[in-house]
Amino acid sequence: MNWIVGFIILIIKLGVVLVGLLLLAAYLVLVERKFLARLQIRYGPNRAGKFGLLQPFADTIKMLTKEDIVPAEADRVIFLLAPAVVAIEALLIFAVVPFGASITLLGKKIPMVITDLNVGLLYVFALASLGVYGVALGGWASNSKYSLLGGIRGAAQMISYELSLGLSLVPIVMLARSFSLVDIVRAQADYPFILVQPISFIIFLISAVAETKRIPFDLPEAENELGAGYHTEYSGMRFGLFFLGEYVNLQVLGALVAVFFLGGWHGPLLPPVVWFLLKVLAVAVAMIWVRGTLPRLRYDQLMHLGWKVLVPVALLNIVVTGAFLLI
Amino acid sequence: MKAAWEGIVAIATGFATTLKHLFRKPITEEYPEYKRVLPERARAVIILTRDPDGEERCVACYLCSAACPVSCISMQSVEREDGRRYARWFRINFGRCIYCGLCEEACPTSAIQLTPYFETCERDILKLVYEKEDLLVDHGGKDKEYNFYRYAGVVSKVGDKGAHIKEDKPVNIKSNMP
Numbered sequence: 001m002n003w004i005v006g007f008i009i010l011i012i013k014l015g016v017v018l019v020g021l022l023l024l025a026a027y028l029v030l031v032e033r034k035f036l037a038r039l040q041i042r043y044g045p046n047r048a049g050k051f052g053l054l055q056p057f058a059d060t061i062k063m064l065t066k067e068d069i070v071p072a073e074a075d076r077v078i079f080l081l082a083p084a085v086v087a088i089e090a091l092l093i094f095a096v097v098p099f100g101a102s103i104t105l106l107g108k109k110i111p112m113v114i115t116d117l118n119v120g121l122l123y124v125f126a127l128a129s130l131g132v133y134g135v136a137l138g139g140w141a142s143n144s145k146y147s148l149l150g151g152i153r154g155a156a157q158m159i160s161y162e163l164s165l166g167l168s169l170v171p172i173v174m175l176a177r178s179f180s181l182v183d184i185v186r187a188q189a190d191y192p193f194i195l196v197q198p199i200s201f202i203i204f205l206i207s208a209v210a211e212t213k214r215i216p217f218d219l220p221e222a223e224n225e226l227g228a229g230y231h232t233e234y235s236g237m238r239f240g241l242f243f244l245g246e247y248v249n250l251q252v253l254g255a256l257v258a259v260f261f262l263g264g265w266h267g268p269l270l271p272p273v274v275w276f277l278l279k280v281l282a283v284a285v286a287m288i289w290v291r292g293t294l295p296r297l298r299y300d301q302l303m304h305l306g307w308k309v310l311v312p313v314a315l316l317n318i319v320v321t322g323a324f325l326l327i
Numbered sequence: 328m329k330a331a332w333e334g335i336v337a338i339a340t341g342f343a344t345t346l347k348h349l350f351r352k353p354i355t356e357e358y359p360e361y362k363r364v365l366p367e368r369a370r371a372v373i374i375l376t377r378d379p380d381g382e383e384r385c386v387a388c389y390l391c392s393a394a395c396p397v398s399c400i401s402m403q404s405v406e407r408e409d410g411r412r413y414a415r416w417f418r419i420n421f422g423r424c425i426y427c428g429l430c431e432e433a434c435p436t437s438a439i440q441l442t443p444y445f446e447t448c449e450r451d452i453l454k455l456v457y458e459k460e461d462l463l464v465d466h467g468g469k470d471k472e473y474n475f476y477r478y479a480g481v482v483s484k485v486g487d488k489g490a491h492i493k494e495d496k497p498v499n500i501k502s503n504m505p
Binding site: 037039040042043294 | 341345352353
């Protein structure tokens with residue numbers, strides 16, 4: 001009996017998270033387009049519905065009704081698989097992200113996380129590195145030089161920044177003494193880790209932007225050099241899946257920054273879930289602001305920043321944090 | 328260290344600039360609600376004008392048709408009893424027209440002219456083929472006073488030999504000997 005109730009609760013949680021993520025992704029696109037437009041003294045989409053609020057639905061209908069083209073000579077199976085890999089990888093990360101403190105309903109304690117893995121952080125890293133498969137395979141399977149170049153750039157960039165991403169979180173694990181995302185948030189009950197680990201925060205933010213392939217690190221899809229990079233040959237909803245993955249990744253980025261540095265669901269007055277959502281959105285809006293301000297890095301600058309700046313600084317940060325913890 | 332500081336200042340300046348732009352009024356002109364008044368000589372839909380006497384200016388010389396880089400102008404020339412030429416039918420395919428204005432430059436009688444009006448969208452591309460009735464207007468367009476036959480030395484009801492503007496009287500070659 002208990003088993004069945006738990007199963008039902010799990011299914012409901014999965015449904016809520018999935019629908020919420022997809023809706024939020026659709027509206028993040030609108031927020032990004034609107035906000036970016038205002039940064040550039042434009043209006044952005046304002047025709048579909050009041051203030052363009054129906055724009056995400058219009059875009060979805062457009063993409064669903066577009067022709068689905070698989071290029072001749074393309075590696076068909078991999079070509080069809082790649083967008084799904086990107087979208088699924090991004091969605092799966094949310095399995096370990098805690099949205100709030102556990103609530104008690106009908107005498108049963110319900111944790112506000114789909115599954116509280118004790119190695120949640122490693123799970124996040126594993127999935128984040130799996131995401132590169134979608135990019136690299138999509139670029140390879142398209143049988144186009146632009147796609148291939150985009151895929152190669154994506155793989156190289158991910159490998160470089162995965163390192164500093166992981167290293168920047170080691171001090172967090174040292175402070176929280178746990179790999180579980182729930183425990184990491186609990187450890188920030190008094191103060192968020194951004195106050196004690198500002199360097200970690202900056203390194204994580206830069207590496208995470210590079211991981212999500214957003215401007216200024218959007219070399220894999222640099223549209224003015226590579227057409228559209230790894231998704232040049234994709235059309236219709238398959239391109240839509242890449243797009244969806246990108247915006248779910250933006251939410252992942254916001255959620256991870258919130259969990260590791262901004263204190264997760266902790267906050268005064270408002271309910272925990274609202275605080276969490278606010279933090280995620282704040283990070284997302286900050287990312288859009290970055291996009292509206294910074295130009296794309298050159299490839300050698302990207303590698304220079306990753307290997308010669310971020311990795312050494314992250315290592316030094318670990319040593320200093322360890323020394324402080326010992327004292 | 329100095330370079331790092333300069334870099335940070337540069338990036339911060341960039342963020343401040345974009346933040347300032349966030350509070351500026353967008354400079355977008357929202358098209359269907361606000362229509363910018365186009366200059367008189369903007370190039371869009373083509374018209375066939377009339378001279379000040381109300382006659383069709385077009386003399387069906389085919390120069391516009393020859394000048395057209397996309398061959399979208401076609402016509403059939405005929406001659407009236409008084410010797411004046413005109414087009415029996417005149418057709419412009421706006422589905423092909425690139426609005427380059429070469430026809431207007433080629434026209435010796437200022438008959439074919441481009442106007443600033445551009446809102447001619449159609450769902451059926453064949454509706455973009457304009458016949459002479461669609462093209463002909465009741466005014467002189469940009470060059471209101473010009474009348475080709477008052478300048479050209481062609482005998483018509485406008486004038487005989489020597490009656491045109493800037494034209495000398497015909498010389499009697501028999502009485503003109505030294």
